[in-house]
Amino acid sequence: MTQATLTVNGRRVAVDAPARQHLADFLREREMLTATHLGCEHGVCGACTVLIDGAPARSCIAWPAALDGAEIVTVEGLDDDPLAARLRAAFTAEHALQCGYCTPGMLIMARDIARRVREPDEARIRAELSGNLCRCTGYAGIVRAIARVIGEGVDAAPPRRALSGTAPLAATVAAAAAPQKAEPAGAMTFSVEADGSTRIAQSFVTPFPRAAVWAFFQDPRKIVACMPGAALTRVEADGRIEGEMRVALGPISAAFAGEGAVSADPAAFSGAIEGQGAEGAGGTRATGRVTYALREEGPEATRVDVSVVYALTGPLAQISRGGVARDLAGRLTRVFADNLAASLAGRAPVEAAPLGAGALLWSMVVSRVRRLLGR
Amino acid sequence: MRPKGVGASVPRREDDRLLRGRGRFVGDIRMAGQVEIAFVRSPVAHGRLRGVRAPERFAGRVFTQADMTGVKGILARSGLKGFRVSEQPALATDKVRFAGEPVAMCVAETRAEAEDIAAEVALDIEALPANVDMLRAAAPDAPRVHDDWPDNLFLETFVDGDIERAAADAAIRVTRKLRTSRQCMAPLEGKGCVAVWDRHMEQLLLWTSTQMPHIVRSGLAECLGLEERRIRVAAPDVGGGFGWKGLLQPEEVCAAWLAMKLDRPVKWLEDRREHLVAAANCREHHYEITGYADAEGRLLALDAVAHVDAGAYSVYPFSACLEAAQVGSILPGPYDFPAFRCRTYSVCTNKPPIVPYRGVARTGVCFAMESIIDAIAREARLEPYEVRLRNLVRPEQMPFRNVTGKDFDMGDYPESVRRAVAMIGHDAVRERQKAGEPDGRRVGIGYATYCEQGAHGTSVYHGWGIPMVPGFEQCFARFTPDGGVEIRVGAQSHGQSFETTMAQVAHEILSIDPDRVSVSHGDTALSPYSTGTWGSRSAVMVGGAVATACEKLGARALRIGAHLLQAKPDEVRLEGGAVVGPGGSVSLDEVARTFYRRPQNLPADVDPDGLELTAGYRPVVDTGTFSYATHAAVVAVDGETGGVELLDYVVVEDGGVLLNPMVVDGQIYGGAVQGIGTALYEAMRYDANGQPLASTLADYTLPGAAETPPIRIAHMETPSPNTRFGQKGIGEGGAIAPPAAIVNAINDALAPLGVEIGALPATPHAILSAIAAAEAVR
Amino acid sequence: MKAAAFEIVRPRDLDAARAALGREGAKAAAGWQSLGPMLNLRLARPAVVVSIAHLPELRGVSETPEGVVYGACVTHAEIEDGAAPDPTRGALPAVAAGIAYRAVRNRGTIGGSLAHADPAADWPTALAAMGAHVRVLGADGVRRVAVEDFAHGAFAPALAPDELVVGVEAPRFSASARWGWWKFCRKLGEYAEAMCGVLVDPDRGVARAAFGATDGRPLVIADASEALRDPDALAAPFAAAGLDHDPVARRLHRAAFRRAAARAGLLEDVPT
């Protein structure tokens, strides 16, 4: 791998740190530039804001090795900058800092705002500052300080250069047919149980006689094969099973290993699979129970009622719930149903790739990370 | 008063280093040979810990409580009758009691590598049902947090009052159930420490981001079994505290122990996920409260049951019952009424231990009381401010002892309401409301008045019987040989601006230019003892101590000066950095030079203790100052989205004499915005298993600049009769009233829809749900 | 909160990028603004991250009569600032300006946003409402997919592990086009709770609406003319898309439509 080089406050430095070290830690730990603070390490608070090629950016979610050739400026590098000097004076005059922890990031941002915003309009300044949190000052002094400097006149930032890279690649292959939009497999309900676990109930009809479907459900290996990403490593005669599931969700992937048990009530054509597992390196634990009941819908069709109850603890659980589970559990239950139908008909599963780990874990993960990934 | 002395808005001398990125926060400290630690934390809220397994290759890098022989758990007793004691081990032993509780610590050269190890440590935990809902915690089948307790109560208190008679005559009776959310204090800098055994001093040196170095030292000494003289605790620049840095933390005990064990500097920095998950530890109150009033809205009686979710352990030094037990004495707030009954419960749950957050119990209490006042106003068909005017303690009643025996020092509470009404333009808002908004939103106006006992001392705290009872605050002061002044105090400044304001105090007394005064703080090795910075006490206590020390130091300088001027001692005074007599003056530089370098010129009876001393201070009446304020908010509520915009916000405040008005305003702005967070944004939610449901700032929303209106402040400045300069404690006040004022405004806006919000935060979702529910009823 | 160990590859060209993406545990990164937080929280633990934002083919822009093609790694801020031609008469820069915070917009990319397929993100919904297309480079060459078909669901783009988003085609609005965009956030810059884009371009026979911040893929109403006459017509598509599961969400999505349409001047008497 070629080594990356950065310019930090005008000095060229070679990046000789482990790749995983983010820019803020690189500056703080390798370059001993401790002005750049860490307040969240996930892009929200702005304490780590530095200039990358002249524009403010979060140094906690930038990585030196990916920034070869970039110019980095931290607050230490603004000692002799005339606009920064004016802002420092205004920050003091307006009492724009108390503990001072947010201040370096605020100054980097304030300088950028002063160069882009022409009028000392308070509402605009507040909006522009929205990505930098301060817990002490209530922002009053910060907003006033920036308004003061803008009001006294600032040279405008030069207009952005028009983009002039290589033209984007042209399409070379025929437009892919739009994927058909699958019909919902059946009504799905979501609820939160008294013990805090989440329950997803789904019902669908499969065009096979109940006896065939029942026989299928008695083979855990076959059922699990219908859940994308899941595999059994051991099946005991007494119903105990061991297995693992891989889940992938956007950039997140996690592998759960665990054990469980299957049980069945032939008289009622119902049964359950329950289990618990832990995610190796992530510390998340999951417990879940899948129950199913088969009802005849005429001689050649069976209604399958599936309900999934699960609870998560650990890092993946400690993110707000969201309704994304609805969509994904729906899609995966649909894939599960399709796979089930295909298997019953003796065909290979339609979708076996580990895009998710079956409705159970997939939706567990998704419902919890929603807020961070998105909402 | 002097130009740069008490009352002047002197610019801060702390600013320059911080503005240039040259502050030194705990994360910036790096010592040769340093290692870092990462904690393995419990993934479950409640469970039996059966084992901790680490891969063989990490031998010597993973530690549990079993390794920490001789280290005692953290004990924070309270002397209140019936208080049940919990012991918090540094690392969990037999049981885990909240999600995020530290169970093992992993050590490596870098934090990233320590986290790599932590990721491979497996915890064998048998999960138990969690006790999450404080209102159900008393149920016989509720899971027991501490196995040997008969129930889940740290403490129950009861203030009995004869409310029956008052209630019988009441024309108005309003009952509400009100709830505040569990919050994280979320200073922008997390907690952190660096521990090292200092061979030279034969001392454990703990750099820690704390508000109370001396208290941390005492607690640490107890846990580690070291004499206190063998420990030095020092706070570097601290990136905000708000209460979260006012305790001894298990992580500090761990780092200190490990530094001695490994004989290497050990660093731990709390990251944001740790803070949100393991430190969601304040504000969760529930009230069932009934107010009785006559037809004119005059309060006759108040009857309340309050629950406070105190979490799993009693925190050092404040204990688990500070909040709930306080409710019983401060719920009546600034109001004068005859009958009060209140039962409080400090409930033990499977959540992080409660720590007093800026305003402590007052934010919840104010929300409860002010909601009741507005409910009475609606019943009585009176303007809410009118009901306040009819019930507040009047200036002619001062000094006043209220229904719970609180001694109010002085002030004109109704005047703060009248000024707020004028400033906010109450009548114009009502007109606007009548006219309706062109965009269809609903406008509302809300008020909240509170009084804040601050800087309360021995006479208040000894009754709590907690590990820390504040007594005399002390200050070390000296002239250096070149005539500069060094001030050292044991409290700690992390945004409160001591380095500026205490230099102002020194200037006020000694007349020396504040630029020639240095103020150091927050280091047990450098300063006299102090219980630290909390409870809005610094301006009063530290300010008083600095003034006292400077007075005594000034007296010594005057004697020498008089001798040099050949004047009588009573003919000289301090002016412009000099001792001035009838016939001329001699600079303080010269006085200092004389004492240190030309002792031959000193008077024969010179005080041999010289130009340095430690002096102590405690107000004669140490029950605390009562600052007070009225906040008024105007909101626009969007009935389609539930969104709330703060259109205007006014604070009329009486903090007595302000040492530095600019700094005081800064405290009020900052506190008020935290209060806005409490009102509208911040909540740590838990599922029924006690899993915290936010671990990033995308889930736990803090107010930003765009969510904050320009806040207008007016000061009343009635001097306190009990303090050195007439100053009062104001550090926490800003954060007390906003939830009450804002929710009252929202409820004013939504009253025509029959909607009333009684839980914090008033999120768009909560507001829309309430509107939908009200529509369904109609 | 430090990332687990991973390797960073900075490929010389697109071929090298695709080759690197073929490695076990490889992930692309453009602006790192969505991937980065996941890395630090150790929710994402890729073995290799292939950083692509510097590749010139992904940074260019080309203009055609039908519209403008943006390289995948054009940033939100570049679009906001008008560094690239805009065929949408101001719609694109306005959407860009509303994403996150300036410091995030300076690095986050339009292609990364689509590839991330976050239901609450702005580009997937706004571009779907505009009828934009994505260009995807795979083993067989570059294919073209409508933005509305590009997401299977939340965080599930129609993208194979070694495929790259290389460009985004935005259509040219005609002079009479009306565009409205509205989103509701609890806090400025945070992900939206509801959002809607409405485009009526009679000269091109377009009357579309798209809803984001759903629980899954954006909901696109290809012919929104009826809903524009009578918003109650949204009830059926909402039900089909599961947007009506809770009364609060239903209210918010409806409000989003009415307000987006009002901003486009298509519905009157709507408070904003």
Ligand SMILES: Cc1cc2nc3c(=O)[nH]c(=O)nc-3n(C[C@H](O)[C@H](O)[C@H](O)COP(=O)(O)OP(=O)(O)OC[C@H]3O[C@@H](n4cnc5c(N)ncnc54)[C@H](O)[C@@H]3O)c2cc1C
């Ligand atoms: C605090 C914060 C707030 C935010 N708020 C918002 C908001 O309100 N609205 C909003 O829309 N967004 C928001 N974002 C996200 C931001 O807009 C991101 O920049 C964007 O979603 C992803 O772009 P990126 O280039 O940074 O992608 P990256 O983070 O680099 O990548 C994201 C994902 O896409 C993949 N990927 C990236 N580029 C390509 C490509 N060309 N081909 C194939 N795969 C690719 C990566 O492998 C990864 O899985 C926010 C981000 C932060 C940190």
Ligand code: FES
């Ligand atoms: S530390 Fe980077 S944004 Fe918070």
Ligand code: FES
């Ligand atoms: S000054 Fe403390 S966080 Fe801004």
